Amino acid sequence: MTTMVxxxxRAGVSIATVSHVLNDTRPVRPATRQAVLDAMDALGYTPNGLARSLVTSRTRSVGLAVSAISNPYFTEILQGVEAGALDHGYGLLIADPHDDPVHERKVAQLLHERRVDGMIxxxxxxxxxxxxxxxxxxxPTVFLDRLVDTPADTLSDGSSRTASAASFHFDQVxxxxxxPMAQxxxxxxxxxHRRIGLVAGLPGLSTTTERITGYRHGLANAGLPYDERLVxxxxxxxxxxxRTTGAxxxxxTPPTxxxxxxxxMTIGALRALRERGLSVPxxxxxxxxxxxxxADLFTPRLTAVSQPSKEIGAQALQLLLERLASPSRPGRTVRLPAALVHRTSCGCPEKAGRSRGPATSGHTESPETPANPEKGPVS
Known part of the structure; x- marks a missing residue:
């Protein structure tokens, strides 16, 4: 077995220099670094990841915890995270917290016990x-898709735990x-249409809150009253x-x-409509x-808001790398624009434009703040 010795x-350097090249523990002149890399390639040397982690206190691994990994949206987020992780030499450990508060805490503990460098x-x-x-x-943590309040505001079960969490900095994307929902x-x-129903997401998620807010804004923009029976x-x-679409x-006086x-939930709504012999649009x-x-293969083709899921995953990984490099910096919340993809399920003819483009003006970023409750729910 080929060793560092x-x-x-072969490279004509000390073992310490080889270690510095492998672990990035000290700057090494480019020519010397290349000589070490060439020697590793020629000898077929494979670094010992466990030994490296003992030297650097880093495992170069990231924990990713998202529910319903089979959901195409989260699958694309996973692809964005994984691509960025591989580009930077990180491995990925994946877990499904099932949107359950108790289980997600256990998942975080398991990932932490496996010494991941950070979590998304x-x-x-x-x-x-x-x-x-x-x-x-x-x-080191990045929250994605759903925003959370600051730990100091969220926790209330003990002063010591709240105090330790209060200094905890995290990022969100x-x-x-x-x-987009208002559009x-x-x-x-x-x-x-004057009676527009909303099938909203899980209560308590920031996405649910924000999308309900967008729904209400869209009604107000059109001069329509808000009727809670339609949500x-x-x-x-x-x-x-x-089930809720059936209700x-x-x-x-049902919605039109x-x-x-x-x-x-789109799939569930379509099933409920089919069971009642109703066609779209x-x-x-x-x-x-x-x-x-x-969505483009359904008849009719579905008019939808398209989220930049892979970009969300890639941005989350980038924020985590920045957090690892600067653990004490203030947290950031990054929002990426979504696009309205205009098809025919809304009732427009096939010749209608395929898309209205981004539903927002572009990438926005803010200091560490909780989701604004005035902006409403998210799904």
Whole structure:
């Protein structure tokens, strides 16, 4: 087996220099670094990752915790994280917290015990225990898709734990939610709809809150009143969305158009419409938040908000790397623009424009702040 001693002898340098090249523990002149890399290549030397981690206190691994990994949206986020991790020489450990507050805390502990350098997490609707654990152990963390309040505001189960969490800095990245949802509702109103229903996501998620806010803004922009009976929670799942869509359709005066809060709930809504023999858009116009690869293959083709999921994943990884390099810097919240993809399920003819382009003006970034409750829910 080739050793560091063999590499050092071939490159004509000390073992310490080889170690510095491998572990980036001290600057090495470019020519010397290249000589070491050439010797490793010629000898077929494979670094011992475990030994390296003992030297650097880093495992060059990242923990990723997102629920419903089979969801195309989160699958693309995973692809964005993985691509960035590989580019920077990091491995990825993946776990599914199932949107359960107790389970997500256990997942975070398991990843931490495996000595990941940092974590990227899509938090649940009640992340208090998660924030407490991450803050207590000062784990470098980026939250994606859903925003969270600061730990000092969220935790209230003990002064010492709250105090330790209060100094915990984390970063967040998500897509714009309110304005794209408002565009969907406004568009349906422009087509003549006056009773527009919303199948909203899991209560407590920032995405649910923000998208409900966008829904209300869209109604206000069109001069339509808000009717709470037209808003039903599908809990971000297909089965629940099917049931709650059925409830909306059973109203004495049902909606003539529906907006769904994510792609899983879109499937549930379509099933409920099919069970009642209703067609889209002849009997019910339909728009959805979350575009997905087969949305263009449905008949009719689905008008949807497309989120930059791979970019969200890549941005989350970049924020984590920056956090690892500067652990004490203030946290940042980054929002990426979403785009309205205009197809035909809304009732427009096939010749309509394919897209209105970004629903927001561009990438925005803010200092560490909780999601603004005045901006409403997210799914």
């Amino acid at each position: 063999d590499v050092a002898q 997490i899509a938090p649940s609707a009640d992340p208090g225990e998660l924030l407490g654990y991450l803050g207590k152990h000062d784990v 998500c897509a714009e939610n309110a304005e 969907l509702v406004t568009h349906l109103a422009e087509l003549g 039903a929670h599908g809990d971000s799942q297909s089965g629940a969305a099917e 909306l359709l059973s109203l004495a 158009a529906l907006v769904t809060g994510n792609n899983a 002849a009997d019910m116009a339909l728009c959805c938040f979350d575009d997905f690869s087969w």
